[in-house]
Amino acid sequence: MLLRANRGVLITKVLGVAAALTVVALGLAPSTNVAAPTAASIESIGSEQVMGVPTIDEEIAAQSQLNAYLMGELPANVLNAPIVLRLTTDEKNDLARQQKAEQASRGVIGRTKGLNLAVRFTGLDARQLTEAVRPVAGGFLRGTSDGGFVWAAAIQAPEAGAIRVHITGLNLPPDADIYFFSPEGQAFGSYGSRGPNGDGDFYTHTVFGQTGIVMIRDFGPSGAADLSRINFTISDVAHIGKAFAQSTRIATESFCSFNVPCIENASCHSGTPADAAKSATALMQWVSGGFIYTCTGTLLNDTDNSTQIPHFLTANHCMSRAKEANALEAYFQFSLACGSTNCPAQTNPGGIQRLGATIEATGTAGDFTLLRLNSAPPAGSSFLGWNNVAVANTNNVNLWRISHPAWAPQAWSTQHTDTSAGTCQGWPRGQRIYSRTTGGGTEGGSSGSSVVNSSSQVVGQLSGACGTNVNDDCDQTSNATVDGALAYYWASVAPFLSPGGGCTPVAEVCNDGADNDCDGNTDCADSDCASAPNCQSSCSPAGSTCTANSQCCSNKCTGPNGRKTCR
Numbered sequence: 210m211l212l213r214a215n216r217g218v219l220i221t222k223v224l225g226v227a228a229a230l231t232v233v234a235l236g237l238a239p240s241t242n243v244a245a246p247t248a249a250s251i252e253s254i255g256s257e258q259v260m261g262v263p264t265i266d267e268e269i270a271a272q273s274q275l276n277a278y279l280m281g282e283l284p285a286n287v288l289n290a291p292i293v294l295r296l297t298t299d300e301k302n303d304l305a306r307q308q309k310a311e312q313a314s315r316g317v318i319g320r321t322k323g324l325n326l327a328v329r330f331t332g333l334d335a336r337q338l339t340e341a342v343r344p345v346a347g348g349f350l351r352g353t354s355d356g357g358f359v360w361a362a363a364i365q366a367p368e369a370g371a372i373r374v375h376i377t378g379l380n381l382p383p384d385a386d387i388y389f390f391s392p393e394g395q396a397f398g399s400y401g402s403r404g405p406n407g408d409g410d411f412y413t414h415t416v417f418g419q420t421g422i423v424m425i426r427d428f429g430p431s432g433a434a435d436l437s438r439i440n441f442t443i444s445d446v447a448h449i450g451k452a453f454a455q456s457t458r459i460a461t462e463s464f465c466s467f468n469v470p471c472i473e474n475a476s477c478h479s480g481t482p483a484d485a486a487k488s489a490t491a492l493m494q495w496v497s498g499g500f501i502y503t504c505t506g507t508l509l510n511d512t513d514n515s516t517q518i519p520h521f522l523t524a525n526h527c528m529s530r531a532k533e534a535n536a537l538e539a540y541f542q543f544s545l546a547c548g549s550t551n552c553p554a555q556t557n558p559g560g561i562q563r564l565g566a567t568i569e570a571t572g573t574a575g576d577f578t579l580l581r582l583n584s585a586p587p588a589g590s591s592f593l594g595w596n597n598v599a600v601a602n603t604n605n606v607n608l609w610r611i612s613h614p615a616w617a618p619q620a621w622s623t624q625h626t627d628t629s630a631g632t633c634q635g636w637p638r639g640q641r642i643y644s645r646t647t648g649g650g651t652e653g654g655s656s657g658s659s660v661v662n663s664s665s666q667v668v669g670q671l672s673g674a675c676g677t678n679v680n681d682d683c684d685q686t687s688n689a690t691v692d693g694a695l696a697y698y699w700a701s702v703a704p705f706l707s708p709g710g711g712c713t714p715v716a717e718v719c720n721d722g723a724d725n726d727c728d729g730n731t732d733c734a735d736s737d738c739a740s741a742p743n744c745q746s747s748c749s750p751a752g753s754t755c756t757a758n759s760q761c762c763s764n765k766c767t768g769p770n771g772r773k774t775c776r
Contacts, residue, residue, distance in 0.1 A: 221633040221691075222679035223526050224656040224671060250699070252707055253596035253666055256485050257510045259517060264588045265542075265561060271772070276396035278769040279388055279424055282359050284342045284349040288392060291363035291420060292347060294322050294446055304450070307500055318494070318616055319449040319501040321375070326362070328425075329440040335433040347443075348423070350436075356429025357384065358436055363422050366448050371417040373538070375445035375496070376400075379409040382435040383776050384767060385427040391416035397564075399768070405565045405583055412447065412496055412536040414562050428767040447496050464545070465552040465617040471650035471683035475611050475619035477547035478649075483609035483621055485665035489593035490658065491539040491586075492560065492613035493523060497532075504528065505612045505658035506539065506580070509667060510592035512707045517592065519582035520705055523657030524670055524693065525571050528578050534566040537580070541587050545618035552618060561587040569705045575640055575698035576672040578657075579705060593659065595706065596666035599696035601642045604628040608644055612651055612658035612671065622649030624660075630689040633675040642669045642692040645685060652682040660692045669694045719744060749775050 263271070296304070300320065308317045326347045334345055338358055342351045348362030366372050374389065381387060381402040388398030397414040404411040413421075423443060427435045464474050475487060489508040494501065504527035509520040521539070528534060543560035545552055565583035572578075600606045606626040614620050624644040632638050642660070651658070651671060659667040669692035673679075676688030695702075719738035733744035742750060748762035749755055753775045755766035761775035768774050 219631050219633050219675055219677060220679050221636060221673060221675050222688075223673040224651055224653055251598055252512075252703075253594065253598070253664075254510050254512055254706075255594040256489070256665065257514075257517070257592045257594075259508075259586050259588065259590040259592065261517075262585050262588050268561065268587060272396050273394060275388075275398075275769065275772060276390055276394050278772070279390050279396055279422075279426075280392070282353075282426060283361055283422070283424070284351045284359055286342060286344075287349050287361045287363050287422065288420070290344070290349075291365035292324070292326065293365050293367065294324060294448075295366070295368055296320070296322060296448060304500070317500050318503055319369070319447060321445045321447045321496060321499050321501070322366070324364070324374075324443050324446050326443040327440075328360070328362075328443065330360075330436045332437055335437045338433050338436060352432060353427075353429065357427035357432040358429075359424065359426050360439075361422055361424040362443070363420055364443070364446055365420045366446060367419055369419055369448040369450070371415050371449040372419070372421045373413050373415040373447045373496075374421060374423060374443055375412050375447070376404060376423075377410050377442045377444045379404050379411075379441040381425070381441075382427065382431075382438050383763075383765060384429060384431065385425055385435055385439065386768065388422075388424045388426070389413035389416065390422050390424070391418050392420055392422070393418050397562075406535045409441070410535075411565070412538075414564050415447075415449065415494065415538055445496075447501055449501060464620070465615070467615055468617050468620070469614075469650065469652050469682045471685075472614050472617065472620050472652065473622065473649040474545055474547055475621040476544050478621040481609055481621075481623070482661055482663050482665040483611050483623070485591065486593055486609070486611040486659060486661055487544070487619060488542070488589055488591040490611045490613070490619060491521075491541045491563075492543050492616065492654075493527065493657065494538045494540065494616075495528065495533050495536045497530075497536070502527075503613070503616045503654045504656045505654065505671070507659035507667065507670070508586055508590060508592045509579075509706060510594050511705065512709050517585070518705075519584075519586055520569065520592070521566060521580040521582050522659055522667065522670055523578050523580065524672060525573050525576045525578045526672070527657045528580070529568070529571045529573075531568055534568050534580055537564070537566045539563045539566075539582065541590055543613065543618050563587070570698075570701045572698055572701055575695075575701075576693035577670060577695075577698050577702070579702050581705075593661070594664070594666040595695060596662060596664065596668055597696050597699040598668070599639070599694065600626055600662065600668050601639050601694050601696070602628060607663055608642075608660045608668070610649075610651070610655075610658050610660045610671070612655035614650075614652040614655045616654055620649060620651075620655070622646055622651060624648075624690055627689060630675070633691075636672065636675060636691055640694060640697045641672060642694050643675070643689045644692070646690050647685070650683055650685070651690065667695060668692075751775050
């Protein structure tokens with residue numbers, strides 16, 4: 210519940226949404242200074258452009274091609290007989306209560322609905338497998354001419370604006386792939402035999418619209434035998450509220466209709482140090498505890514110029530648990546043209562999605578989490594530079610920010626440090642950077658967004674606000690903006706962002722893009738990997754593009770024409 214501040218009393222407001230937004234009445238605390246890195250440990254680095262990835266146009270074309278292929282493989286009747294899920298009145302009320310608890314800032318954008326559809330097939334199903342379509346396991350099944358099969362089920366949420374599904378217990382045969390797509394054109398997968406996290410438990414990407422399709426495609430020739438080995442569950446469906454999804458499409462006077470008045474479109478600000486952050490900033494969306502949440506994060510560069518590891522900085526109060534990181538969906542390059550009166554939906558080309566991450570380092574002191582994304586960012590992205598010089602105790606340092614307030618396109622704001630601002634309990638200066646916003650603003654969903662200096666280098670990330678009127682996101686006089694300070698938690702992230710500062714040799718891993726044994730050579734360039742299957746010139750490793758089985762180390766080249774990969 211929100212508590213209104215009494216005169217002279219500071220309260221805090223957390224602008225992220227991974228946990229309930231806590232607004233607590235607090236007494237004025239002394240301005241506590243926290244030690245920063247010593248002069249000998251001061252480090253900084255500039256930005257770096259993402260290289261070696263498909264262009265956005267290539268990604269869109271590939272997704273369109275995959276969708277066309279999957280729709281062509283779809284068994285008859287799937288779309289005519291969907292599994293329909295509607296939120297009950299109690300579930301809607303529960304969602305409304307959670308949104309209110311989150312400061313009614315649209316930080317909570319939906320909730321999950323249990324489905325618990327067990328997808329398993331009997332020996333009889335295997336013996337009766339033909340090219341005739343049969344209703345089986347909640348969907349429809351048919352054999353294919355290559356000796357495999359297709360099974361698919363459509364899931365429809367009439368009151369949702371977008372959906373994603375939770376798969377558990379997945380363990381597919383080597384010849385089988387799993388996909389999630391929509392009739393409107395989005396398509397994702399294959400997710401692999403054990404899912405993107407390797408444990409059979411994952412949330413799919415999000416598709417916009419009311420209907421999503423889960424498909425298993427087995428490429429044979431042992432489809433009947435493979436069929437009897439398949440056993441997994443579609444356990445939950447995550448609903449993004451239809452009203453919210455529609456609100457991203459309606460006309461507005463200045464920015465999105467659901468944002469507070471001080472939010473400013475990032476596309477209307479150029480020539481500032483925030484420009485570099487636009488290509489590094491992503492909107493975050495994930496599922497936790499039955500609800501769907503949103504924050505902001507930023508790609509960070511590291512000092513190893515032989516690799517491009519997708520380090521991704523956000524706030525600890527946004528995300529701190531491995532299961533949440535697994536369910537992360539990051540939307541890059543989600544922006545709105547300056548002067549536009551319509552906020553677009555988060556679908557290509559309005560936002561390029563990336564699924565899943567692991568936690569590299571996290572801490573409540575300094576309110577930081579450094580993630581590593583599971584896949585490379587899209588073309589046009591950049592790894593933002595950083596600087597661990599302490600700025601929290603220097604007055605009037607100019608700072609800039611790009612964020613995604615309330616699941617909106619990129620927004621811009623600027624501020625300057627204020628060493629006279631009173632500090633809130635538990636948020637000492639030095640551990641946190643206190644500043645006054647002088648242009649634009651932030652609100653729920655902006656949490657975790659990086660704040661940069663005049664050289665476009667990250668010096669911290671957003672925690673929230675501290676002041677006497679935090680219920681008003683646009684009251685920049687009564688409230689200070691508060692960021693976790695990179696200088697404070699530098700020792701926790703230095704092994705990832707500045708690995709040259711102290712490499713600890715371990716056995717070389719031949720396919721992770723890192724120099725594990727500290728000899729200066731990575732993966733197949735390291736002599737230790739000479740016998741690794743993925744380093745053999747005579748065959749291609751799993752995931753490589755192929756056209757024939759003989760090209761693959763596994764002797765298995767499967768998938769739709771033009772998109773076949775080694776298994």
